[in-house]
Amino acid sequence: MKFFKIIFGLLFMLFAYFQFNDPDATIWIFTYSAAALACYMSFNNLWPSWVFYGLAAGYLVASIFQWPPHFEGIFWGEAKMRSINIEEARESLGLLICCLAMVVLGKWGKPTVTD
Template sequence: MKLFKIVFGVIFIIFSYLQFNDPDSSIWIFTYSFAALACYMSFKELWPSWVFYAMAAVYVIGAIYQWPPSFEGIFFW
């Protein structure tokens, strides 16, 4: 489980770094950096579990808020 936390922490740091050229980069840098911080705090067991549940709720609410009104992707069939 600790390897999982390390891998995702590094992935979130990389994602945060790659957002510098994005038009709304401040939102995504904060989001990915906070997720990386949560991975570190979980790895070191410095935060209680309710903090992670609250973060998950905030991320779900943010995902619902950011959800596009219509699908604009590519269908492969």
Template structure:
């Protein structure tokens, strides 16, 4: 099972890295680059077994707050292949990206907690 979580963390490190790269044309690029950098660094540190569960659970809470804060007034989808037509689409993308990061941080936290419990 350890191999599964290593591969899982590598995949999400790469996905969060990709999310950083595609932020460069965003109006608030620096903010989202830093936000996804937190997720990418947490993924690397999960691979290296350097963080305690509390840190991952804190990150989960952080990303859940972002999810709620950026949820658009009117959800219009994310329409990945049509650019940003409205602010609602952009906020929908940001919100759902935050939810994905929250779920991944929760997985890391739970895995770290249960592995630490066994040792």
């Protein structure tokens, strides 16, 4: 489980780094940094499981609201983006990845001491 926490913590930091060129970078850097912080806190057994479930619920709701009105996929053929729907689908997928990671941390990343 510690390997999962390290890998996803680094992955979320990488996600945050890739957001620097985004027009709404502040929101996404904070979003992915919060997920990386949660991995760190779970690695050190500093938060109870209900915190991770709360974060998972927040990420899930945000993912649903971020879903594009018309799904056009998450990949594109050319170097630039064809439409905003692709960007919104990718953002929604990123939030869903955060949600799933928080569920795993809440379920199997519990501290050895009782919450």
